[in-house]
Amino acid sequence: MNKIVIKGGKPLRGEVYIEGAKNAVLPIVTSALLATEGVSKFYNVPNLSDVKIISELLTSLGVKINYNKEEKTLEVDARNPLKKEADFEFVSKMRASFLVAAPILVREKFAKVAMPGGCAIGSRPIEQHLKGFSLLGANIIKDAGYVELKAEKGLTGTTVFFDFPSVGATQNVIMASCLSKGKTILVNVAQEPEIGDMISFLKKMGAKISGENTSCLVIEGVEKLHGAEHTIMPDRVEAATYMIAAAATKGNVLVKNARYEDNVALVSKMREMGVQIEVNKNEIRVKNDRDYLLPIDVKTLPHPGFLTDMQSIIMVLTLLAKGVSTITETVFENRFMHVEELRRMNAKIRIEGRSALIEGGEKLEGTSVKATDLRAGAALVIAGLIANGQTVVTNIKHIDRGYVNIEEKLRKLGADIIRI
Numbered sequence: 479m480n481k482i483v484i485k486g487g488k489p490l491r492g493e494v495y496i497e498g499a500k501n502a503v504l505p506i507v508t509s510a511l512l513a514t515e516g517v518s519k520f521y522n523v524p525n526l527s528d529v530k531i532i533s534e535l536l537t538s539l540g541v542k543i544n545y546n547k548e549e550k551t552l553e554v555d556a557r558n559p560l561k562k563e564a565d566f567e568f569v570s571k572m573r574a575s576f577l578v579a580a581p582i583l584v585r586e587k588f589a590k591v592a593m594p595g596g597c598a599i600g601s602r603p604i605e606q607h608l609k610g611f612s613l614l615g616a617n618i619i620k621d622a623g624y625v626e627l628k629a630e631k632g633l634t635g636t637t638v639f640f641d642f643p644s645v646g647a648t649q650n651v652i653m654a655s656c657l658s659k660g661k662t663i664l665v666n667v668a669q670e671p672e673i674g675d676m677i678s679f680l681k682k683m684g685a686k687i688s689g690e691n692t693s694c695l696v697i698e699g700v701e702k703l704h705g706a707e708h709t710i711m712p713d714r715v716e717a718a719t720y721m722i723a724a725a726a727t728k729g730n731v732l733v734k735n736a737r738y739e740d741n742v743a744l745v746s747k748m749r750e751m752g753v754q755i756e757v758n759k760n761e762i763r764v765k766n767d768r769d770y771l772l773p774i775d776v777k778t779l780p781h782p783g784f785l786t787d788m789q790s791i792i793m794v795l796t797l798l799a800k801g802v803s804t805i806t807e808t809v810f811e812n813r814f815m816h817v818e819e820l821r822r823m824n825a826k827i828r829i830e831g832r833s834a835l836i837e838g839g840e841k842l843e844g845t846s847v848k849a850t851d852l853r854a855g856a857a858l859v860i861a862g863l864i865a866n867g868q869t870v871v872t873n874i875k876h877i878d879r880g881y882v883n884i885e886e887k888l889r890k891l892g893a894d895i896i897r898i
């Protein structure tokens with residue numbers, strides 16, 4: 479099994495280029511299933527294992543997929559009828575696979591999709607997705623780990639109020655509404671930038687959607703959608719990872735293809751800690767020469783609040799602050815798996831309920847640590863960059879789900895890091 483081995487203590491310097499966003503490419507490629515005419519083509523598609531899984535899932539549904547790694551382009555031809563069943567094999571590997579429910583349902587009038595189970599960061603129910611489908615007129619039967627959705631006469635627009643702004647439920651119900659009859663109003667939707675990117679693609683396909691970047695969307699159903707071309711937005715979590723790695727190692731890094739408007743919460747918190755950040759069009763420079771940073775309080779929230787995916791990563795930076803920082807996780811109930819591993823590296827962190835109390839200032843010591851999920855893995859890599867001696871990060875298949883060549887990019891910035 480592959481491992482990442484890091485010798486800590488090298489400041490990062492230079493430039494790093496950010497790839498297309500994993501959390502945008504998965505729903506966007508899935509929405510291409512709605513096209514019964516024409517082929518869709520995507521640019522800036524990152525070569526990640528999650529992209530491979532979604533491609534395999536789409537292929538299993540009878541869709542023609544063509545990925546060009548060098549050019550980072552992906553073509554989706556979904557003109558043939560879709561297979562109506564998505565196996566547990568895919569949904570168990572990647573929860574975002576459940577997003578195929580909407581396109582299969584609206585196109586084929588029936589869908590059978592495996593229900594996602596829990597995962598390392600918490601239980602991941604889907605009742606908000608199902609509530610949306612049901613209000614649009616689908617008949618829902620849960621049976622032996624699968625959910626069957628039926629809409630023999632198609633779906634009809636209505637008002638759907640989400641109990642909270644779930645990203646996946648918003649995406650699934652937007653897709654279903656685009657091909658429903660009449661008008662749908664979605665209230666209390668998630669406003670993550672990746673949803674904005676998906677809406678912009680759907681509009682290119684012929685969808686009629688208004689209200690993007692607000693909590694209420696209005697969608698006029700259309701008869702059919704066609705393939706379109708789209709460039710995937712930059713990955714704000716990958717950008718955050720290199721920004722924090724630069725600050726933590728007391729480096730100076732220009733993060734290219736990173737948008738400030740997607741990372742306002744992070745930039746504000748890093749500035750509050752004393753990190754110097756310069757923002758330009760599509761690039762962010764991060765510099766830090768302070769021996770100690772200032773402590774902060776962070777609470778994860780739906781957008782535009784602080785993104786839960788960056789919580790583990792900023793926790794490593796708070797280990798360099800003089801004083802106690804708090805990080806409160808309100809989105810997932812079990813997203814502190816990295817804390818146990820950071821403690822093994824000498825970090826002083828205590829968990830109280832949904833909050834972590836981090837006492838900064840202790841030097842981290844390298845040791846063997848295990849990536850329990852994608853972002854926990856990224857946090858451990860950054861911890862390795864600032865620890866004394868050697869850190870070995872195992873279970874790195876999680877890291878490969880969301881980072882293209884992380885060790886190569888860090889090595890180019892001056893880190894002593896290899897994959898073995």
Ligand code: UD1
Binds near residue numbers: 607
């Ligand atoms: C997406 C992101 C993930 C990010 C999360 C929150 C992708 C592929 N993944 O995940 O990286 O961490 O948004 O920003 O884009 N929930 C329910 N019922 C539901 C749906 C969700 O209780 O029907 C709960 C979940 O258990 C979780 C919270 O709501 O506690 C947030 O989930 P959601 O916003 O749906 O996240 P995902 O779409 O799974």
